[in-house]
Amino acid sequence: MQPVNFRSFRSKLAHHRKSFRQFLNKTEKNTPKGIDQLTPVLAKEVWAEVDCLSCANCCKKMTPTFTEKDLKRISAHFKQTPEEFKKQWLKKDSNKDLVNKTQPCQFLNLEDNKCSIYAIRPEDCSGFPHLTKRKWEEYAYIHKQNIDYCPATFRLVEKMMEKVSV
Ligand code: SF4
Ligand code: SF4
Numbered sequence: 001m002q003p004v005n006f007r008s009f010r011s012k013l014a015h016h017r018k019s020f021r022q023f024l025n026k027t028e029k030n031t032p033k034g035i036d037q038l039t040p041v042l043a044k045e046v047w048a049e050v051d052c053l054s055c056a057n058c059c060k061k062m063t064p065t066f067t068e069k070d071l072k073r074i075s076a077h078f079k080q081t082p083e084e085f086k087k088q089w090l091k092k093d094s095n096k097d098l099v100n101k102t103q104p105c106q107f108l109n110l111e112d113n114k115c116s117i118y119a120i121r122p123e124d125c126s127g128f129p130h131l132t133k134r135k136w137e138e139y140a141y142i143h144k145q146n147i148d149y150c151p152a153t154f155r156l157v158e159k160m161m162e163k164v165s166v
Helices: 006-029 035-049 057-061 068-077 082-089 123-127 136-146 151-163
Strands: 090-092 098-100
Touching: 006 136, 006 151, 035 136, 035 151, 068 082, 068 123, 082 090, 136 151
Parallel strands: none
Antiparallel strands: 090 098
């Protein structure tokens, strides 16, 4: 597993973002056969390469969505009511989803990139970046957003482009 090299990530993103987005647009509209079988295989390769603890870019630059269940669990941990927790840390975004008010996330330890509420973190965090969550055609629009921040998503799309021609 390699530490994430942000200089290389940013440079590759600057050069390839457009072609990656075109690939995602094309595969979203006209999904190549076999792509859903290939995704978990490539995702496994990605996780053998990418060390999230050297990155934490999702915790620094993005926000999870908090479900009501997350809210109850995490607020109870801090001996707060869900309302108190919400008032202190969260806001509603344009989709009316509950998200962090600020970035980096208040629960990120910036010294070691570890989550201070790891065991009870939001479900969205535990599955992020959801490489195999849904069928490719249903999730390509999220990959399109996440390639800008997440080296693991970027690598998945890069690997898929090497395997699948559109
Ligand atoms: S709750 Fe933890 S895993 Fe989720 S964004 Fe915050 S620091 Fe990262
Ligand atoms: S999920 Fe993506 S953005 Fe988050 S730490 Fe891992 S590689 Fe970085």
